[in-house]
Amino acid sequence: DSGVTQTPKHLITxxxxxxxxxxxxxxxxxxxxxxxxxxxxxxxxLIQYYNGEERAxxxxxxxxxxxxxxxxxSELNLSSLELGDSALYFCASSVGPAxxxxxxxxxxxxxxx
Amino acid sequence: AQSVTQLGSHVSVxxxxxxxxxxxxSSSVPPYLFxxxxxxxxxxxxxxxxxxxxTLVKGINGFEAEFKKSETSFHLTKPSxxxxxxxxxxxxxxxxxxxxxxxxxxGTRLFVKA
Numbered sequence: 001d002s003g004v005t006q007t008p009k010h011l012i013t014x015x016x017x018x019x020x021x022x023x024x025x026x027x028x029x030x031x032x033x034x035x036x037x038x039x040x041x042x043x044x045x046l047i048q049y050y051n052g053e054e055r056a057x058x059x060x061x062x063x064x065x066x067x068x069x070x071x072x073x074s075e076l077n078l079s080s081l082e083l084g085d086s087a088l089y090f091c092a093s094s095v096g097p098a099x100x101x102x103x104x105x106x107x108x109x110x111x112x113x
Numbered sequence: 114a115q116s117v118t119q120l121g122s123h124v125s126v127x128x129x130x131x132x133x134x135x136x137x138x139s140s141s142v143p144p145y146l147f148x149x150x151x152x153x154x155x156x157x158x159x160x161x162x163x164x165x166x167x168t169l170v171k172g173i174n175g176f177e178a179e180f181k182k183s184e185t186s187f188h189l190t191k192p193s194x195x196x197x198x199x200x201x202x203x204x205x206x207x208x209x210x211x212x213x214x215x216x217x218x219x220g221t222r223l224f225v226k227a
Binding site: 002004033035042043044045048056058090092098101102103104105106107 | 158162207214215217
């Protein structure tokens with residue numbers, strides 16, 4: 001158990017819909033990262049927050065957005081969903097803002113029908 | 114642009130044999146280097162990391178990796194494979210380039226034969 005929790009574990013929805021994925025980092029970690037893992041694209045870094053502020057941005061679509069709240073939990077919002085958004089979404093956390101070991105949550109499996 | 118290349122999407126070894134998983138990276142600045150392992154239906158777990166200092170890094174479960182700057186490589190090895198090592202392995206690079214970004218390789222699935 002990494003100490004990072006993600007909810008829900010599974011999510012099934014339809015194209016065009018909007019969903020919110022939630023992540024609680026390990027106690028004491030200030031950074032939260034979001035990743036998308038799919039068979040065709042592999043593991044893609046989406047975005048990082050550190051202590052409430054956006055720190056680094058990766059291959060995140062404009063239809064996706066994220067935020068980190070004062071209690072350090074984070075949410076990833078996916079809107080106007082397409083079939084290709086079906087993937088495993090991982091959240092990870094680390095102590096510092098850069099170069100630290102990341103602890104991964106168990107992931108949320110999103111299926112878009 | 115920074116990138117990570119893992120040679121071989123699948124590697125198969127016999128139990129007790131040497132494990133060698135290859136990782137090469139490209140970066141214009143000194144990177145932090147990581148190897149993660151992913152077991153089925155689980156998140157990633159850190160095996161080992163290189164930040165600075167000694168270039169031979171020892172990790173969990175008997176794995177180690179050597180940072181070779183001249184070859185821009187960070188290959189993962191284990192002297193003797195166990196059945197429990199069967200998993201997917203990811204090499205990752207963290208680079209400070211307008212904010213730290215972590216780039217993962219495509220992954221190498223390790224099969225261990227009895």
